[in-house]
Amino acid sequence: MSHDFLQINDLRVSFPTDDGVVRAVSGLTLSVGRGETLAIVGESGSGKSVTAQAIMGLLNPLATEIDGRILLDGVDLLACDPEHRRSMRGSAMAMIFQDPLSSLHPFYRVGDQLIEAVRIHQDVTKKEARTQAIDGLRRVGIPDPERRVDDYPHQLSGGMRQRVMIAMALINGPQLLIADEPTTALDVTVQAQITDLMMDLQQQTGTTMIVITHDLGVVAEMADHVCVMYGGRVVEYGTTDAVYYRPSMPYTRGLLASVPRLDGAYDEHLDPIPGNPPSLIRPPSGCVFHPRCREREAVPGDLCSTVEPDLVTAGPDHRARCHLLTEGTP
Amino acid sequence: MAAYIIRRVLIMLLLLLLLTLIVFVLFSLLPADVARLTCGKICTDQTIELNRIRLGLDKSVFEQYWLFLSALFVGRTYGIGDGAIVCEAPCLGWSFTKSEPVLELILQRLPTTIFLALGAFVLFLVGGVLLGVYSALKRGGWQDRTITSVALIGYSLPSFFFGLVVIYFVIIRWQVLPFPQYEHPWDDPVQFLQTMILPWLVLAILYAAFYTRLTRSQMLETLGEDYIRTARAKGLPERTVIRKHALRAGLTPIVTAAGLDLAGLLGGAIILEAVFSLPGLGGLAISSVVNPDQAILVGITLVTATFIIVANLIVDILYAVIDPRVRVA
Incomplete structure (x- = not known):
């Protein structure tokens, strides 16, 4: 297995606030193989975006405490020189954000924003950079790129803007692309186009991809592996098939049950997970999910509320963090 | 863009006409005979x-x-x-107390006021914006807290008090500078600088306080924007992120305020000109009140208001230059 292109070991991210320390990510360990697509799913506040920004180095160092190791192709991102890390942003690794309108600078032409991205990392003339920008726009399926390159973001539709963001992220041929909810802010019809585009481009370029989403449809379509996060922890990890067909953690089961299915019965009701996401300042004792868990009766004693379960093997290439797997009564 | 500017200029001309009417009516309503x-x-x-x-x-x-x-x-x-x-x-009318055309009187005084205004303008804008950016970047640190508190003090000082204090210490007690005696720079540049340096500094400090606070809050707002995160994600050096992406986006309200402040100063920093006995528009205005000359007051009011209206036009055009979204509006 080539599970070593991106390796995250025991990542801890916390933000000191007036109310206490927010532990956004608590001991996250992950790896992504070269050319693979990993989906990170979870509800708001589960730590998925923070993890992505920690990889990219976009968290404000003055307001954040980061611990652990993030190895990208052998380079320790948290330990290396900040200047070296900056030079890797946009070239070795790139990122696409949720809202393409607010993510593009409203005052600059899209072409100029692309040209800027090219010229940070490549020693080329403005003219060559412009040619690359136009090619980049053509590659993401923007019609008439020679003209569109001089448009301002407000002159483009939402889907077009996200295509521009993708073009900008890919323009220096990054080995790792992180997409943070790339389709959430788009119309449903456009969502599918963007998902297809990203998959096409990945096949062409072989870029390793991390897709952060709460759209389980996107996950099923794009991802090789899925990582389910809850309360700043990985609670389940495995191949997409394994996690979809044999979810081994009650939270994952709840997540899957709360998605409407086209093949479901007409009068079938959705089954939401009760309760609210946990406080990251004072997380619940034991298993972070236990206050909302509907299956904890199956675990003897008060194990769930006192001891935090480890990530244990739930099958081939499949791990989950649940006492049911070790202590549960079938 | 051209259509936008033409429309703005037409609106301005209309406003100027309206302005003459308002000023004229207001002054003819005064009880003075x-x-x-x-x-x-x-x-x-x-x-x-x-x-x-x-x-x-x-x-x-x-x-x-x-x-x-x-x-x-x-x-x-x-x-x-x-x-x-x-x-x-x-x-623009005739001054019977001074037996000169009002426009002539105003034009004589205008250079002094323009020098005072422009000098202070450059100082407070550069100083205020730089301090504001620095303060925003050091948010919460001791530098930020110091700058913010000093700015608050500067903001709340009355100009006549501050001006007099400065005169007392710098000129009377320490005798670093001679008593202010205005000369045009083309006549005596040294004397000009010696006279102007204090009023420039006093005005600049009073105004810079406001611009520091404005720039700081603007920067903090724009630094939280998504496109700033995009700029960082591209791998831009932090300096470029601040200069090219954050500052430009936070500039719009600063441009508005600066345009109007400059116009206001061009109408004469009335109190400060009196404190430093500068022969500018402010001094002329005061003497025309003390020694009543309505023609001059009408003239100064019109000129000052014209400055404000023209400044508004320039600000509007700058908006369109800075923010492409304005051009279509």
Whole structure:
């Protein structure tokens, strides 16, 4: 297995606030193989975006405490020189954000924003950079790129803007692309186009991809592996098939049950997970999910509320963090 | 873009016309009897009446307004015969206390005021923006706290008090600088600088305080924007992120404030000019109040208001230059 292109070991991210320390990510360990697509799913506040920004180095160092190791192709991102890390942003690794309108600078032409991205990392003339920008726009399926390159973001539709963001992220041929909810802010019809585009481009370029989403449809379509996060922890990890067909953690089961299915019965009701996401300042004792868990009766004693379960093997290439797997009564 | 500018210029011309009307009506509503004020030392009822006719005050308000407005383009003659006073176009009125055209008086004073305004403007804008950016970048640190508190003090100081304190220490106690004695820079550049440095600094400190606070809050707001995160994700050096992406986006309200402040200063920093005895528009305005001369006051009011209107036009055009979304509006 080539599970070593991106390796995250025991990542801890916390933000000191007036109310206490927010532990956004608590001991996250992950790896992504070269050319693979990993989906990170979870509800708001589960730590998925923070993890992505920690990889990219976009968290404000003055307001954040980061611990652990993030190895990208052998380079320790948290330990290396900040200047070296900056030079890797946009070239070795790139990122696409949720809202393409607010993510593009409203005052600059899209072409100029692309040209800027090219010229940070490549020693080329403005003219060559412009040619690359136009090619980049053509590659993401923007019609008439020679003209569109001089448009301002407000002159483009939402889907077009996200295509521009993708073009900008890919323009220096990054080995790792992180997409943070790339389709959430788009119309449903456009969502599918963007998902297809990203998959096409990945096949062409072989870029390793991390897709952060709460759209389980996107996950099923794009991802090789899925990582389910809850309360700043990985609670389940495995191949997409394994996690979809044999979810081994009650939270994952709840997540899957709360998605409407086209093949479901007409009068079938959705089954939401009760309760609210946990406080990251004072997380619940034991298993972070236990206050909302509907299956904890199956675990003897008060194990769930006192001891935090480890990530244990739930099958081939499949791990989950649940006492049911070790202590549960079938 | 061209259509935008043309539309703005047309609106401005309309506003200027409206402005002359408002200023004229306001001043004609004042209880002061201009005919009496300008009739000279020996004032009989008869001379006042003659004066009233000479000034056109016997005509209706509309006719007077028309005379005033047309004087701007074709000039105006007060009285008839040998004693007539000719005020050539563009005539902004005639000062009978100083026996000079009002425009002439204003133009004599204007350079001083422009030098004062521009010097202070450059100082407070550069200083305020730099301090504001620095403060925002060091948010919550001791540098930020120091700058913010000093700015608050500077913001709340009255200019006459601050000016007098500075004069007392720098000129009287420590004798670092001679007493202010204004000379035009082309006559005596050293004397000019020695006179202007204190009023520049005083004005700059008072205004910079405001710009520091404004820039700081603008920067903090824009630094939280998504496109700033995108700029960082591209791998831009932090310096470029701040300069090219954050500062430009936070600039719009600063441009508005700066344009209006500059226009206001060009109308004369009335109190400060008096404190430093600078022969500018502010001093002229004060002397025309103390020694009543309505023609001058009308002229200064019009000129000052024109500055504000023109500044608004420039600000509007700058908006469109800075923010492409404005151009379509």
